[in-house]
Amino acid sequence: MEQDGERYLALRDPAGYTAAVVMLPLALLDVLALFDGAHDVDEIQARLGRHHGEVVPREFIEKLITALDEHGFLEGPAFAARRASMDDAFLAAASRPAHHAGGAYPDDPGRLRATMDGFFAPPEGPGPVEPFRGGGVSGLVAPHIDFHRGGPAYAWAYRDLAERGEADLFVIFGTCHAGMADPFALTSKDYDTPLGPARVDREFVHALARRARQDCFGSELAHRHEHSIEFQTVFLQYLYGGRREITIVPVLTSFVHEALARDTHPEDDARVPAFLDALRDTVAASGRRVAFIAGADLAHVGPRFGDPAPVSPAGLTAIDREDRQLLVAVEAGDAAAFFDAARRDGDRRRICGLSPIYSVLRALGGTRGTLRRYGQWPDPQGVVSFASVVF
8 A cells, every 4th residue: 555655564364363464565575575484583683694695683673563563464372362352243233233323324224224215315326216116126236335335336237226125134245355265155133224134034044054065154254254245135125124124145255266276166166066056046945035136246457466466547448348348248147257257357357256256147047137327536546446236
């Protein structure tokens, strides 16, 4: 990152075990590279001395170690205790707290409703929700970008759901930004929101886990801090809280980027088709009216995401064009074509919604969709793009 004309390495934890962001001058990269568990302080000091031709004071290295350890950025006893305490608290809780309330969106119900009402206001929003008329909306791709940056794009997806959706059970696929060991992670914890809890259909969740024949709760801890599902539950409660009885099935996902890294197809991992086929069978056995939601953003481009230069106006135009080409496969409801489109350019734009979008396309079984809104948050240091698609 750049601050006051200087370039820094910004360390943060997407798993949320620390809220701190540590800003380090780039000159410290040589020091950090040796914090690998294989060098003690004397060895680090000696290596740096040989490399730079001068002695780096031991006190400086120890001070850096202490600061990183105190803020939760070094593996060791202090971080293990921090993680265990937070994990145990989450697992013991009766519900999943609204982790981002009061930060990413208001925690006061009245203020939150007023904020969300504003997302529907033209010209950015689609206009107010019209009376329910039915028509069978069976799925959405909605953003998971912060509401203050992409709120109207959510409204373009959710207005269709409010006017034409007949589902009373919503399977929500979210991106796990921190990555996880398993392709899918379920939880049976209700998702709290300032507008009331989004209740989990526990019978459906456990039936799905049995049919999937894999450990669907092994990565449940990823739900603790992840926002991609939380933001969808807030919108569902805004639409239906106190009006219609609904339940949710929250599913965090992380498997398409892994397939790209291995140069394989997502379903070469037997757990992926086993889970998605089990989902289809569980929906059929439940007799419920089910809709599928992907909480998914698109491109992440710019220095903040590892690119060498800020994004120019021409770069924004190129991102728009390439995103829309990818969205052709989404509108066609074609999961295989969607993956192939991402693979062709090596996911150069870092599409962070690959796994939830793939899951929804697969779950919908070829149902065609309509692009309602495409948008970008054009910060030259870190452009994020997103889309709203209704099936």
